[in-house]
Amino acid sequence: MVDLTEAYIKSLAFNDAAFVNAKKLVAGNKIIGTYITKEEDLIFGECLGSGKSTYKTSVDFKNPEEVVFRCSCPSRQIPCKHATALLYQYFSNPSLFKEGEVPEEIQSKREKIEKKVQKKRTEVDKPKKVNISALVKKMKAQLQGVELIEQFISECLMGGIATITAAQIKAYKTGLVKELGNYYLPDYQNKVEYILQQLEYALRAEEDYKMVYYKRIIKFLAQLQALTKLSKATLETAIEQKKAVDEQSAYAFTKMGYIWKLEELKNLGFNKEDGQLVQLGFYDYRDEEQKAYIDQGYYLNLGEDTIYTTMNIRPYKLVKRLKEEDTQFEMILTPQFVVYPGEMNKRIRWEGYTTQQITKEHLVQIRKQAKRDYKVVLKEVKSQLKDTLAEKNPVVLVHYKEIVQLGENFAIRDENNEMIALAHAKSAGTNDTLLALQCLLDKEELKDQVMLGIFEYRPEDNKLIMQPISVITQSEIKRLLG
């Protein structure tokens, strides 16, 4: 049995409401007939619902990194509140659990899981043979799709985006957008739809705001064009060489919106062992382009100086069925995690994990990874920003000699008195954190600490600013964002 903590159970819960409801079930003595196996790898019991019959629920720790929740209730949330309640019941009062045998039903389910795991292992050991001719056929279709998009961009810019009428937008929506569905380019489909949506907004907007939309569209079209260029080159090479995604083309395919399976990334070597991941910042935002809510976390793997990103993408259509991520106050221990191809803050994912409390020693390790020379930091950030296709809000862990207030503005200074302006990075979709910075830091913490910040370039005043996400002191992580 893993060491249970309230934070760990909360992190496993489907969302905050599910956790709160689970606690209510426990408080209301709704969990009855609870058992634990001799090996302490399974707890099971029943939960009183609103109807006559009870729900049979269990939490399986056979693989401690991948806890399996089961319940006979009709909820689509996994874990449901009943299973979470069972776990919480065990956490709050384990003496209520009698020793019991593994029920047959669960035993057979365990066996099925075991078979699946075996199958996965074989896939990693012996990668599945790719049907190259089918893949080439698919890529050719994609290439056709990309060419259609190029044509769309060209039509927009040659005639001028201000001349596009509502009827044209409608025609694109019913024609091009639908057609792109046949070319295996869901990401592009979203992007074109987003542009059309912005064009619609521009048509409806007041004269002053029209320009805001138009400028945004021009920038977006230019980026899309750059992406089509990269996509075309990548697809043409892949078709010509008749090969699937490899290490070289992985970045380009990721940018094209390729949906990676974890095994694929592992097979390409994009993985790391024994992750000790500490979440240094977390927030969520709406991404109109992807039509989804994004839960974004920033992690540091102890011993590395890279800030990784986690992205839990919850499309609007599936928002009720997908688990929401939340602030992770404890360290994630995972035997393996995969790293997506990317820039400074590569996306990571893992499957099974346990948690551990963050100690002062861990904080020392984190603080050691902070970059101390702002010249180097800014160079690195700018280098990413100038890449048209790169993420526009890189995140960096920096050490500061002091935080200063100059007039109404804030900045951090390094030991060479180089400065980074602190401000709200609006384009990242974050909440402002400067007030929280003033409120959460003690006087002595204004000096010699480590800060995680998200960068933004503001063309209107030509400023490169950083928004503080968290401050890592000797004793705690001061979370300014979430």
Added chain:
Amino acid sequence: MNELLLELKERLEHIGIIGLKSVTEDFRLKKIREKLKGLSSKAPVLNKLYELVNELLEGNISVQLYVGLVNLVNSILCTQGNSVVEGETVEIQVLEHKEPIKYLSRLELNTVRNTLDGSSTGKWASLMTAYKNDKLIDYRLLEDFLKNIGDKYVYEDYDYRRPREERKTLSMVEIITSYGKPIVSRLVKLFKTAQNYEKTNIVRIMGRLNDGEYDAQLRKWIDEETAEDVIVQCLSALSSSEENAKFLLAYSTKKKKIQEARIMALAKIPEEEARAEVKKKCFKDLNLFRMVFEQDDFLTEEEYLDLLREKAKSLDKIEADQKTLNSGRKDYEFLTFLLRYIHRYKSDAIREVLIELIETGIEERFQSREISRSLFQMKDEESLAYLANLKDQQEGYYITISFVAALKLYSPERVYDEFAEFTTRQFKNVKINLRSLLEEIASKEDFVKYNSACANCEDRDTCASSTFKARDSKKQVEVAPNETVILDVKALKWDKRWVDYAEQMNLKKLITYFTLTTMDEKNKEAVKIKYLKALDAFKAEVGEVEFYPNIADKKRKQVEETLKEILIGLLKTGGSSIVIEHIVYFSFYLGFLEQILFNYLEMEDMPLLDEVARQTEAISNYRREKIEKFIKEAKEIIYAKNGKNFGPLHGCQ
């Protein structure tokens, strides 16, 4: 260089908006090309830009070229971004955290944020729940609260089981204030761009946090602002200091609301000049006085006493026949107000003045006898004893207050003995109604409030909390909070007295109570005889008058009620056979039969029901059906309780 790049960016955007086809004729882009040409030798990237722009203008109208140029300009601009901040160094204001900071999780933060986006009371109920669960005070939420700073809604906890003073209130001002002083600099910044309704809340928060350090800012706003409400708030937010006293004494305005706020602000300052100014204004204006007087340290006892005497004296000058006090209305109101706050100054001197005012007849000018009420509020033995003796004045109100005072001082037995004579008299304008008091005591077995008897008494709260509780045969009498007397009902042998009293006053409930509980057989017989007499009198008066079933008929209802009382009284004093004789007789005309039966049903008198059933054969179908239905149901209840073999047990003679 940066300006040029921005110019180029703008131009390219413009071209994208109107279309690339006309790019060759764009004279502004041509100008930019010239500038770029001049700079092209300085950096390779500028040379690259020049080449691309030139190519575009030369007629190579290609989307690829255009897009490449846009992306290049954007990329170069990003690398140009500077991260330097300029300005004077300011000390950063931070909080001193005495306790470890608690962090809400992101989802919890989102819940509060989403709640804030909601509307009306639902939103505030949720915020209150969050507040109670300690989920509202997280510095990361402060920005969100500040966005709602203009919200003036004050939510009161909906738990009406709690007394009002214990109910928690919540408002945006309270929430933001709880974040403490570090937010003030932010508030000052916010003030510059805020609307007037937001400004008032900003100042309210600052006022709550002000220990003097924000006075300079507040004074500045008082001088600069034009909105009346904002100035009023600023004045009330000022702290008590010498500097503020000087400022306020020098400050003048014609606006009444601001003048009042100024005096209120001055009243907080103990400076002599400030006090003098406050008194000067207040003594002329009761409203102002009232507001200022809320502040405890405004008047010393001596000053209070002087004022009391002064106002009473001026009242005395008014001719005796001017009872309405129109000419002395202001002084009258002033004096009334002063008397209401007498509890702040409980001293012998005050008592003496009050007694003097009562004895000199000044109090007669007061319709509600405020002076004796104030004396009652002194709550000391001397005052109460004085009041208890006032009953001898034989005036309705004095008997009332005297009774309440006596209740506080003496045992109920003594009170009863001393006041029994008044129960038989009718008083006009009797504020405390002894009759209703005694009736209340008698009619409720275990819990009697006598607040209704103390109507119009200032001590109403005390009265309301005073309860008579019965424990077995003993009554625990709480004459005042934490002050109880055990009253043994049986030992007192009050029955006779109650019955006599009931007869005199025709108190139906009293009879009902005592015939059911403590009345012995002898007394029961006496009461029964009285009821029989009443029945005869009733029959003689009413006769066999037919009443139509019109519920709005007041007289019919009155007659029904009287008859019902008589019959129930008879039932309960053992006269059930007489009741049977009359019950059907009257049921031809009146609609109370079921009710009487229902009352009697508690005795489970089967023979009575049979007798009624027999007699109803003679009456009209409608009435009969109704009564038969009732008898059927009643018998079912009795059977259900006792089984089918239940036979005549008692009751019917």
